[in-house]
Amino acid sequence: MIELKNVSKTFTTGKKKVEALKxxxxxxxxxxxxxxxxxxxxxxxxLIRCANLLERPTEGEVFIDGIDLTKLKKWQLxxxxxxxxxxxxxxxxxxxxxxxxxxxxxxxxxxxxKHEIKERVDKYLKIVGLxxxxxxxxxxxxxxxxxxxxxxxxxxxEPEVLLSDEATSALDPNTTSSILELLLRxxxxxxxxxFLITHELDVIQRICDRVGVMHHGELVEEGSVIDxxxxxxxxxxxxxxxxxxxxxxxxxxxxxxxxxxxxxxxTFIGEASNEPFLAAITKKFEVVPSILAGGIDQLxxxxxxxxxxxxxxxxxxxxxxxxxxxxxxxxVEEVAS
Amino acid sequence: MIEFxxxxxxxxxxxxxxxxxxxxxxxxxxxxxxxxxxxLLVMTRKGGQAENRVFYSIVNTIINVIRSIPFIILLxxxxxxxxxxxGTTIGVEGVILPLVVYTAPYIARLMESALLEVNKGVIxxxxxxxxxxxxxIWSVIIRExxxxxxxxxxxxxxxxxxxxxxxxxxxxxxxxxxxxxxxHLRFEPVVMYVVIIILIILVQAMQTFGNVLxxxxxxx
Numbered sequence: 001m002i003e004l005k006n007v008s009k010t011f012t013t014g015k016k017k018v019e020a021l022k023x024x025x026x027x028x029x030x031x032x033x034x035x036x037x038x039x040x041x042x043x044x045x046x047l048i049r050c051a052n053l054l055e056r057p058t059e060g061e062v063f064i065d066g067i068d069l070t071k072l073k074k075w076q077l078x079x080x081x082x083x084x085x086x087x088x089x090x091x092x093x094x095x096x097x098x099x100x101x102x103x104x105x106x107x108x109x110x111x112x113x114k115h116e117i118k119e120r121v122d123k124y125l126k127i128v129g130l131x132x133x134x135x136x137x138x139x140x141x142x143x144x145x146x147x148x149x150x151x152x153x154x155x156x157x158e159p160e161v162l163l164s165d166e167a168t169s170a171l172d173p174n175t176t177s178s179i180l181e182l183l184l185r186x187x188x189x190x191x192x193x194x195f196l197i198t199h200e201l202d203v204i205q206r207i208c209d210r211v212g213v214m215h216h217g218e219l220v221e222e223g224s225v226i227d228x229x230x231x232x233x234x235x236x237x238x239x240x241x242x243x244x245x246x247x248x249x250x251x252x253x254x255x256x257x258x259x260x261x262x263x264x265x266x267t268f269i270g271e272a273s274n275e276p277f278l279a280a281i282t283k284k285f286e287v288v289p290s291i292l293a294g295g296i297d298q299l300x301x302x303x304x305x306x307x308x309x310x311x312x313x314x315x316x317x318x319x320x321x322x323x324x325x326x327x328x329x330x331x332v333e334e335v336a337s
Numbered sequence: 338m339i340e341f342x343x344x345x346x347x348x349x350x351x352x353x354x355x356x357x358x359x360x361x362x363x364x365x366x367x368x369x370x371x372x373x374x375x376x377l378l379v380m381t382r383k384g385g386q387a388e389n390r391v392f393y394s395i396v397n398t399i400i401n402v403i404r405s406i407p408f409i410i411l412l413x414x415x416x417x418x419x420x421x422x423x424g425t426t427i428g429v430e431g432v433i434l435p436l437v438v439y440t441a442p443y444i445a446r447l448m449e450s451a452l453l454e455v456n457k458g459v460i461x462x463x464x465x466x467x468x469x470x471x472x473x474i475w476s477v478i479i480r481e482x483x484x485x486x487x488x489x490x491x492x493x494x495x496x497x498x499x500x501x502x503x504x505x506x507x508x509x510x511x512x513x514x515x516x517x518x519x520x521h522l523r524f525e526p527v528v529m530y531v532v533i534i535i536l537i538i539l540v541q542a543m544q545t546f547g548n549v550l551x552x553x554x555x556x557x
Contacts (some may be wrong), residue, residue: 080467082467086466096554106466139556157466
């Protein structure tokens, strides 16, 4: 549905050259929710803006539904953009127009027939749950409500793809949840492919099918959310995943513990989280595990459990216990002290 | 009071209408020139929708040059040009050109700054929906800037009323002329005071009208 091929973007200001994107390629399938995560400055915002050519790549091609946007003439690009909705961190609504007008105006400007405009605006304001606020101005709405108007505005174009540029970053956690729910519904019920960027791990966990990790303008890792979460490869990905799962155990505590045994983190996926692995290894091997911290993350497709444990005992026995855990589809990671 | 009015009433009324006429005509022409110029400045500046360095720096410099010349000097400087273009340099017709030359660049600047205040994100959102630049200018940028534009035009109008008073010096008529000719040269201070009071009321009314209109257009 969306394909970026060897996309690079260099910004030149005076003599300074900044490579915001370096040869990024990615493919997003029809109907999926694909998220790109990265710290600020990683180039993710430039990346998503390349998907509808708000930012023209210095090199590379951008395909939406098989059409290379970079080869289109101005008027063709305008037409193609009608298929690509976009929402933003700061909502970007007309402050001088009511909720209704905010959704209706772009339709009017795109020459949608009058009776159809009213139908569509009513329909999509209902979907986002704002049909009661039709005649209110944006200044009287909360952040979450403003984002709902922006979503209704994007949906009213009846796009096939929705781009979300940090759409929840300016919202509080509760509001973020409700907006994520809405995006999930939009994806399921309207079948709209969603491409989003975020710096919040939570967003990726809760609604994305696949994830890409950006670092210094490069896409350093990509895969299904479960794979990337349970077996992160790139150091940057590990930073995201483990920052979240490291349970904030103080370094001094870790140091003391690694002197008396091995400190490992265990990751279980789905059903495996219910198995009593720790009891099993105590019985089978001469090891004494103690739990330091733990938690379960609910991903879109499955749940992932994480435990930080300390294994004491004869090194050979500990090694055997670890191999046993690995044979049971548990991911074991040595934790650096 | 009644005596004063029978003596000066017709002169004052006539001068008042002349002032309004001068202000109205030059304001209208200045808006017709200044508003598009302001839009062009915003579009051709760096990062604008139709970035064009050459155009921008030329227009920008011309505006700055004209804005550096005090109106009273501009008035005399333009005399030959006015004579060539309009055929006369006196009366209301004679003063429209200098008033427009004075006001249009000012309005262009005021419009430029009002338009620049519009949230870039909203413009981008409309670009992302495939709306053409022309439509974005009318339906997004100008719409969002209306309130600030009205305030800017109010400032320009008041400046213009002041300028028309100076235009009295070249025999353009109007309240300024009346105050100068009679109040100053023929020593009739009461005429001058009355003119001042009328000007104060006029300016107050303009400002209030501008503020109210701007507030009604503003929704945040």
